Amino acid sequence: MPSAGLLLLNVVLAAPPGVPAPLPFTLPPPGPMPTPARVAVRPPKVLPGEATVPPPAFERGDEWVYRGTVTEVVDRAGVRFRRAHDLEVRVLVVGRQKAHADLAVLTLLRRTDDVVTASASAVAGAQGRPPAPPAARLDLVRVDAAGTARLLVPAPAGDAVTLGDSTPGPLYALPAVPLDGFAPSEVGLLPPRPAGPLSAAAAWAAPDPDTARPPQSWAARADTPDDYVAGGRCLPATLTQRSPTWLAPRGGEAAWERAETVWLSTEDGTARRVRRSITQRVGLNPNPTVTVEVKYELDGQTRLNGRAFERARREVEVAVGAAARLDRLAPDATRLGPRPFEVQLAKLDEYLKANQPGTAYREAVLSVARRLDAARSGDGVKPAPAGRPFPADRVDGAPTPER
Numbered sequence: 001m002p003s004a005g006l007l008l009l010n011v012v013l014a015a016p017p018g019v020p021a022p023l024p025f026t027l028p029p030p031g032p033m034p035t036p037a038r039v040a041v042r043p044p045k046v047l048p049g050e051a052t053v054p055p056p057a058f059e060r061g062d063e064w065v066y067r068g069t070v071t072e073v074v075d076r077a078g079v080r081f082r083r084a085h086d087l088e089v090r091v092l093v094v095g096r097q098k099a100h101a102d103l104a105v106l107t108l109l110r111r112t113d114d115v116v117t118a119s120a121s122a123v124a125g126a127q128g129r130p131p132a133p134p135a136a137r138l139d140l141v142r143v144d145a146a147g148t149a150r151l152l153v154p155a156p157a158g159d160a161v162t163l164g165d166s167t168p169g170p171l172y173a174l175p176a177v178p179l180d181g182f183a184p185s186e187v188g189l190l191p192p193r194p195a196g197p198l199s200a201a202a203a204w205a206a207p208d209p210d211t212a213r214p215p216q217s218w219a220a221r222a223d224t225p226d227d228y229v230a231g232g233r234c235l236p237a238t239l240t241q242r243s244p245t246w247l248a249p250r251g252g253e254a255a256w257e258r259a260e261t262v263w264l265s266t267e268d269g270t271a272r273r274v275r276r277s278i279t280q281r282v283g284l285n286p287n288p289t290v291t292v293e294v295k296y297e298l299d300g301q302t303r304l305n306g307r308a309f310e311r312a313r314r315e316v317e318v319a320v321g322a323a324a325r326l327d328r329l330a331p332d333a334t335r336l337g338p339r340p341f342e343v344q345l346a347k348l349d350e351y352l353k354a355n356q357p358g359t360a361y362r363e364a365v366l367s368v369a370r371r372l373d374a375a376r377s378g379d380g381v382k383p384a385p386a387g388r389p390f391p392a393d394r395v396d397g398a399p400t401p402e403r
Helices: 112-124 306-336 339-354 362-376
Strands: 039-042 062-076 079-096 100-111 135-144 149-152 203-206 216-220 232-242 254-265 271-282 290-303
Touching (some): 079 306, 100 112, 339 362
Antiparallel strands (some): 039 203, 100 135, 232 254, 271 290
């Protein structure tokens, strides 16, 4: 059983019927870790009046809501389908220090056909099945003063997780973006940053969290007609990443390409829009076998204060803590039987009844409850994987040494 200190407390939540279960991402194995982002390819020079993106400005209680769509198209021999999802990403600053900010990132995916089916049943007056709950995942992310993002694994105090301005815990690389489906954890709004100013002259490389993939090649560009997004000026940062066989295809071998653009605000450094396209093909056939399109942009921004902030942060703490307890029990589910899961589910039910109405982060708590219910019924529940954290003695923003 992994120790509590190394449990990855991202909430890998059960997907509803009709939605493929999001698989936990795989953290790097023990061994040398890639040096984190911000390796400059060419030193940028900022010209007078040129658009420059500052490091992201976060304050405790800041909340951003992004909405968009995810479309998957698969055209393989014997497997052909098209799925569409509505995507919502909600970001809350749960803690803030001079050196870093801690964010709760909630990703919600709803199958579009579930919404259409429910609407059609309501119009027809039929008692159709209600729309399935969304696939949900909650991650805690630490962003340092330079804008570099890492997964945060808070150290629990007993069974409880308490988030504050200086939450202790090891850091992990962000999850790699899947190449053949939607990302259960959507953190594309936190791209790697260059070592110097992020201006129109900047170009930089960043290692991919999946060390088997080639490095990510990023560049800023200011030649697009839609540099104003959500009422503010932005500088688009573009990513080009592809397998070695993409430009030199070989018979029978798979090839892939990932193209991504993140529009970053020149005012506060945060993302305003994200576009991602992933394409796969096999051998010499030019037709794609997998296409994934992700599109979302900022839909609202506010600051939670007082009781509103405390309630939202408490909901995040409950979801993260409940998921950590489930992950500790899951490896021994067969030996333990249903009782430990029933006890945890009862505690969660008591919290839900005593705290009505819920906050915008209530879906994360409900999803953990569904996982607990599945576990007590004998359904397999995969725990969040434990992995090698970044060295505890590193300073935020400093390169991680090779070991």
